[in-house]
Amino acid sequence: MSQAIDPEPPEYLPRSRIDRVERLLAELTLADKIGQMTQATMPEQVEAAERERLLSLVREGKIGSFLNVADRELRNELQSAAMEGRGIPLLFGRDVIHGFRTIFPIPLAQAASFDPGLARAAAGVAAHEASEIGIDWTFAPMVDVTREPRWGRVAEGYGEDPLVASRFGAAVVRGFQGAGPGAPGSVAACAKHYVAYGAAEAGKEYNTTWVPERLLRDLYLPPFRACVDAGVMTVMCGFNDLNGVPMSAHRWALRDVLKGELGFSGFVVSDWTSLREMICHGNCADERDVAFASARAGVDMEMVSTAYAQHLAELVAFGKVSLAEVDDAVRRILTVKHQLGLFESPYTKVRAVSVALAKGHLDLAREVARASLVLLKNDSHCLPLRADHRHVALVGPLADDPHNPLGTWSFDGDRRASVTLLAALRERLGSGARVEHYPGVPDARSTDVSGFDAALAGVKQADVAIVVLGEDANISGECRSRAYLDLPGAQSALLERLASAGTPLVLVVMAGRPLTLDRELAHAQAVLYAWHPGTMGGPAIADVLFGDVPPSGKLPISFPRTVGQVPIYYNYKNTGRPPKGTERGVPRGTPLDPVDMVASYLDVEVTPQFPFGFGLSYTTFAYSDVRVSAKRVRLSERFEVSAKVTNVGERAGIEVVQLYLRDRVGSVTRPVRELKGFERISLEPGESRVVTFPLGADDLAFSGPDLSVGAEPGWFDVYVGGDSRAEASDAFELVPD
Numbered sequence: 001m002s003q004a005i006d007p008e009p010p011e012y013l014p015r016s017r018i019d020r021v022e023r024l025l026a027e028l029t030l031a032d033k034i035g036q037m038t039q040a041t042m043p044e045q046v047e048a049a050e051r052e053r054l055l056s057l058v059r060e061g062k063i064g065s066f067l068n069v070a071d072r073e074l075r076n077e078l079q080s081a082a083m084e085g086r087g088i089p090l091l092f093g094r095d096v097i098h099g100f101r102t103i104f105p106i107p108l109a110q111a112a113s114f115d116p117g118l119a120r121a122a123a124g125v126a127a128h129e130a131s132e133i134g135i136d137w138t139f140a141p142m143v144d145v146t147r148e149p150r151w152g153r154v155a156e157g158y159g160e161d162p163l164v165a166s167r168f169g170a171a172v173v174r175g176f177q178g179a180g181p182g183a184p185g186s187v188a189a190c191a192k193h194y195v196a197y198g199a200a201e202a203g204k205e206y207n208t209t210w211v212p213e214r215l216l217r218d219l220y221l222p223p224f225r226a227c228v229d230a231g232v233m234t235v236m237c238g239f240n241d242l243n244g245v246p247m248s249a250h251r252w253a254l255r256d257v258l259k260g261e262l263g264f265s266g267f268v269v270s271d272w273t274s275l276r277e278m279i280c281h282g283n284c285a286d287e288r289d290v291a292f293a294s295a296r297a298g299v300d301m302e303m304v305s306t307a308y309a310q311h312l313a314e315l316v317a318f319g320k321v322s323l324a325e326v327d328d329a330v331r332r333i334l335t336v337k338h339q340l341g342l343f344e345s346p347y348t349k350v351r352a353v354s355v356a357l358a359k360g361h362l363d364l365a366r367e368v369a370r371a372s373l374v375l376l377k378n379d380s381h382c383l384p385l386r387a388d389h390r391h392v393a394l395v396g397p398l399a400d401d402p403h404n405p406l407g408t409w410s411f412d413g414d415r416r417a418s419v420t421l422l423a424a425l426r427e428r429l430g431s432g433a434r435v436e437h438y439p440g441v442p443d444a445r446s447t448d449v450s451g452f453d454a455a456l457a458g459v460k461q462a463d464v465a466i467v468v469l470g471e472d473a474n475i476s477g478e479c480r481s482r483a484y485l486d487l488p489g490a491q492s493a494l495l496e497r498l499a500s501a502g503t504p505l506v507l508v509v510m511a512g513r514p515l516t517l518d519r520e521l522a523h524a525q526a527v528l529y530a531w532h533p534g535t536m537g538g539p540a541i542a543d544v545l546f547g548d549v550p551p552s553g554k555l556p557i558s559f560p561r562t563v564g565q566v567p568i569y570y571n572y573k574n575t576g577r578p579p580k581g582t583e584r585g586v587p588r589g590t591p592l593d594p595v596d597m598v599a600s601y602l603d604v605e606v607t608p609q610f611p612f613g614f615g616l617s618y619t620t621f622a623y624s625d626v627r628v629s630a631k632r633v634r635l636s637e638r639f640e641v642s643a644k645v646t647n648v649g650e651r652a653g654i655e656v657v658q659l660y661l662r663d664r665v666g667s668v669t670r671p672v673r674e675l676k677g678f679e680r681i682s683l684e685p686g687e688s689r690v691v692t693f694p695l696g697a698d699d700l701a702f703s704g705p706d707l708s709v710g711a712e713p714g715w716f717d718v719y720v721g722g723d724s725r726a727e728a729s730d731a732f733e734l735v736p737d
């Protein structure tokens with residue numbers, strides 16, 4: 001059903017006029033303009049005929065951008081065709097999500113560091129390496145908040161919390177875009193997938209999203225606002241149908257909210273063939289309808305499909321789409337090209353010395369991986385391992401694999417640079433120690449158990465067993481939704497078999513999502529969650545296992561006990577009947593026996609296996625003196641929450657201090673906790689530090705019954721601690737001015 005055609009297109013936000021763009025815009029024909037709104041993809045192995053076809057389209061000005069050109073010479077050849085043709089440089093995009101040649105941990109792992117500064121540095125390295133071969137624009141950061149571990153793309157975002165996703169999204173935008181648009185070694189960033197793509201029903205990829213506007217505004221929109229405020233140059237709209245309207249035709253979300261309320265002045269690119277897919281959605285009858293709906297909605301550039309190329313001129317000629325709307329799209333695109341300096345320097349020069357895989361890049365990848373590792377269990381101080389271990393049994397195919405630990409979206413990563421855990425352990429323990437590797441299973445999804453015996457025999461002889469289990473990279477990422485969250489294949493059975501040896505056993509999990517580990521936890525003395533840790537994951541894991549650095553990661557997403565609990569998240573609503581503790585079903589033989597009639601299950605505890613923000617250290621931190629700077633805080637006042645953190649253990653440690661608030665009463669129900677601040681600190685044994693979080697009414701604001709945004713007077717509980725169950729607390733009253 002096409003949307004009503006307004007005679008007058010809406011007034012667009014006043015934009016910074018770049019004279020050159022305006023002059024150029026005035027010279028362009030409609031065909032030229034539509035060419036700028038068209039992005040083509042370059043096939044990996046492009047046939048000569050296809051190459052010639054694309055080159056001639058470029059010369060005629062019918063293509064304004066490419067994605068997936070990963071070769072400097074081809075890029076410059078296409079660019080010269082554009083400059084000799086209509087004289088407007090092409091824009092080259094690529095999915096540089098968490099690294100280019102040097103692959104950093106997946107974004108979900110980076111979020112576990114709770115250190116946006118590290119993510120910013122990693123993005124800067126990725127931009128530096130990618131720009132070297134002529135990539136001007138990356139389709140990242142993905143800032144889709146999600147509560148869905150079944151969804152494969154949970155790997156690609158920053159977890160369940162809007163503050164974490166906002167801080168990491170903004171940091172990564174700044175990392176990619178460097179000192180400013182067009183700065184040497186920088187690329188344009190792209191906040192995606194606008195909006196609420198992570199709310200896919202049942203975690204099924206590309207699925208419907210039903211999101212009440214209040215939830216949209218308070219949970220899914222904030223990271224996009226943060227990216228816009230950080231100056232993100234592009235935004236990608238998602239595949240999802242949001243409340244009945246596919247995002248590629250969502251005029252309210254794109255024009256009114258993103259470009260209007262949020263003041264986004266860059267351009268919107270569609271996701272792959274999401275425009276054409278609206279026919280399948282049943283929102284458009286044909287590609288002409290698609291072009292109409294998307295142009296009116298504010299999609300500025302069409303990726304891969306060709307509805308604009310085929311139908312936009314006719315729609316303008318018949319007055320269905322205004323020239324003003326086309327000009328606004330082209331103005332945005334030309335402005336980005338201009339800001340990137342492509343008019344002055346359209347070609348990519350060969351650098352005297354390649355920066356790819358520079359030592360500093362690999363060192364940073366190791367540092368980011370170290371900070372992302374989350375210690376979930378450590379019975380009787382099994383970790384850190386003693387340096388004098390002379391015989392280590394290392395089990396699992398992922399332990400000697402240069403590919404899968406790189407995770408999803410790592411196709412440009414150089415596998416030759418990967419350092420596996422096996423290589424790292426052998427390097428670290430030296431020739432005097434034995435580090436024997438036993439795959440146990442052929443690969444992470446295999447059900448072949450023929451390798452169990454050899455692995456068990458090896459574990460029996462060793463001082464310690466390090467068992468690496470999890471997901472291969474190809475069951476993580478786009479279109480990789482899973483209905484079960486168990487360890488795939490025979491891995492769980494392998495672990496159970498190995499536990500029978502009685503050798504101290506450390507489980508290292510490599511995965512692109514939370515897995516359900518209820519059974520496995522019993523078989524390991526220690527569990528380290530490594531996600532997909534990237535090129536330098538091996539050395540980073542070894543560094544933490546042997547205590548060179550303490551584990552410091554915290555969970556950016558709740559871990560369910562069973563997939564039946566999903567969605568499960570920390571900032572839930574209390575309901576009228578909150579569970580009291582660990583309700584566990586009803587006694588047998590008493591069919592009418594009253595149960596605790598509370599919000600719980602009969603067959604599993606309501607709490608997660610591991611809560612948001614959780615992660616152990618090799619030491620212990622004590623929290624005290626949680627203080628609010630005033631017991632009564634006026635709406636217009638700034639105030640602070642401080643807490644004293646002490647390392648009461650014997651080893652140095654790194655803690656992510658977390659501040660949560662609870663708004664006790666609101667005009668709409670409020671979450672039982674909301675993360676309002678976090679900070680990583682290092683403390684020596686016995687050392688204390690007071691951590692202070694500055695706050696204001698904007699940190700307490702939410703969308704009320706009429707969706708107006710603001711903080712409401714009343715009492716707030718304050719919690720500061722090492723995870724979302726933090727108990728150390730205080731309270732304050734917010735009062736009108």
Ligand code: GLC
Binds near residue numbers: 067095139
């Ligand atoms: C994919 C993804 C998107 C990516 C784009 C280009 O389908 O959804 O995140 O940037 O296509 O590869």
